[in-house]
Amino acid sequence: MKIAVLGTGGGGRAHAARLAELGHDVYVGTRDPEATLARTEPDMMGNVPYKEWLTDHPGITLLPFGEAASAADNLVINGIDGHNALATLTAISDQLAGKVLIDYAVPYLYNPDIEHPWPTPWGVMPKLDPCDTDSLGEQIQRALPDVKVVKSFVTQEQETVVNPKAIGGGDHTMFVAGQDAGAKKAVTDLLTSYGWTDVLDVGDIVCARGMEMYAGMHSAIGLALGGHFGVKVVRR
Amino acid sequence: MKIAVLGTGGGGRAHAARLAELGHDVYVGTRDPEATLARTEPDMMGNVPYKEWLTDHPGITLLPFGEAASAADNLVINGIDGHNALATLTAISDQLAGKVLIDYAVPYLYNPDIEHPWPTPWGVMPKLDPCDTDSLGEQIQRALPDVKVVKSFVTQEQETVVNPKAIGGGDHTMFVAGQDAGAKKAVTDLLTSYGWTDVLDVGDIVCARGMEMYAGMHSAIGLALGGHFGVKVVRR
Numbered sequence: 001m002k003i004a005v006l007g008t009g010g011g012g013r014a015h016a017a018r019l020a021e022l023g024h025d026v027y028v029g030t031r032d033p034e035a036t037l038a039r040t041e042p043d044m045m046g047n048v049p050y051k052e053w054l055t056d057h058p059g060i061t062l063l064p065f066g067e068a069a070s071a072a073d074n075l076v077i078n079g080i081d082g083h084n085a086l087a088t089l090t091a092i093s094d095q096l097a098g099k100v101l102i103d104y105a106v107p108y109l110y111n112p113d114i115e116h117p118w119p120t121p122w123g124v125m126p127k128l129d130p131c132d133t134d135s136l137g138e139q140i141q142r143a144l145p146d147v148k149v150v151k152s153f154v155t156q157e158q159e160t161v162v163n164p165k166a167i168g169g170g171d172h173t174m175f176v177a178g179q180d181a182g183a184k185k186a187v188t189d190l191l192t193s194y195g196w197t198d199v200l201d202v203g204d205i206v207c208a209r210g211m212e213m214y215a216g217m218h219s220a221i222g223l224a225l226g227g228h229f230g231v232k233v234v235r236r
Numbered sequence: 237m238k239i240a241v242l243g244t245g246g247g248g249r250a251h252a253a254r255l256a257e258l259g260h261d262v263y264v265g266t267r268d269p270e271a272t273l274a275r276t277e278p279d280m281m282g283n284v285p286y287k288e289w290l291t292d293h294p295g296i297t298l299l300p301f302g303e304a305a306s307a308a309d310n311l312v313i314n315g316i317d318g319h320n321a322l323a324t325l326t327a328i329s330d331q332l333a334g335k336v337l338i339d340y341a342v343p344y345l346y347n348p349d350i351e352h353p354w355p356t357p358w359g360v361m362p363k364l365d366p367c368d369t370d371s372l373g374e375q376i377q378r379a380l381p382d383v384k385v386v387k388s389f390v391t392q393e394q395e396t397v398v399n400p401k402a403i404g405g406g407d408h409t410m411f412v413a414g415q416d417a418g419a420k421k422a423v424t425d426l427l428t429s430y431g432w433t434d435v436l437d438v439g440d441i442v443c444a445r446g447m448e449m450y451a452g453m454h455s456a457i458g459l460a461l462g463g464h465f466g467v468k469v470v471r472r
Contacts, residue, residue, distance in 0.1 A: 127368055128368055131367060131368050132363055132368070132452075167470055167471075167472050168470035171470065172468075172470045175453075175456075175457075200461075201460060202453075202456040202457060202459070202460045203456060203460060207452075207456040209452050210450075210452035210454075210455070210456045213449040213450070213453070214446075214449070214450055214453045216368075216443075216445050216446035216449055217391075217446035217447060217450045219446070220411075220438040220439060220446045221411075221436070221438060223438070223439065224436060224437060224438045224439060225436075225469070228471070228472040229471055230470040231467060231468070231469060231470065232467070233457055233465050233466075233467060233468075234403055234404035234408045234465060234466040234468050235403075235461065235465055236402065236403050236404070236464040236465070
């Protein structure tokens, strides 16, 4: 399949690499491909310059956001940070129309009082905006009514999302939420190809609130354990 | 041990019954014992009148809130709903001083626009107050600096908290958070006596935010599955 990944950060790279490994044609979207390729320093998360990463991942195509979305058959993964996702996606709404958009962003509010503010340090509970009475997932769905938004991925560690078997042999749970049953099926199929065996549909896009608000608990567990964990819904 | 349970609702009853079964002396606190015993109708959750319940659970002592707290050796379980907990606990701060207070309340804001507003219907994400930048657990700890507040229980279903083996043979995870290591140890020991084998200390009372904000995800999972589930933190 032709699949688009929007964003060149660690999450986007993890998906792009895994999708290429699975034999898909991967189109990565960025604001300005020339600028992205011109960088020679690690990004603020310490990821190597994108050009260097791309050399190790041949066959992945870097395009402007809208062109990457256009190139996708059906699936577009939103790897743009929560602070910028809504504006960036709205600007390419025509190219996203009719497609499935998988959103895993957490809408952390930028905090200029913290020395290394972005992304949030483990264990410090960051402010979410929106929170509780709305969610980023719902905002994106409202802004892009012709797009089938599915909230997923966000309740598990980034490296675990694309490789669930690294934790507990893969026996833990991924959630999907959204308005469109076919879109949730497409995302579940993608997750199955990543190795997930337990994908739980928790319902409507309103459940994006629960997934985003779980971010604090996820951070607390990660800090307590030093990372490397999954969460399993145990049935009776 | 002499253990106090504040509140006569379903959660308080589950703990009182389990503690009595384990051989503890249980002191249940209520605002006005005579009024509680005078009720002849089920409460708003459909629980049978307390007097009737008490007949089936002999040996449990019903007292005013402050007297119940005074009677405890060390452990006091707060089963007062999130809307009323802070005011009620502050009023008996002298009787709670020096003791361990286990808090599992979720600070749902009363919504008069919903027909059956209290407690919140499954699957509807209720408004939390406080949320994200503060938590009820922290509010209680600040209001009662001489009390050792431990947030726990809240991420699992009520019947599972007192009987974890009913789900997945008991192989799932309970969290504790609080300032005092000894208090968390005392709560962990209590949980172990209930049957918990995996109790994870997630840190400071600030982590109460994560536990309370997890309530929406808990509701969504419960609605998707029809209840009867646990959550396990799977290590690598």
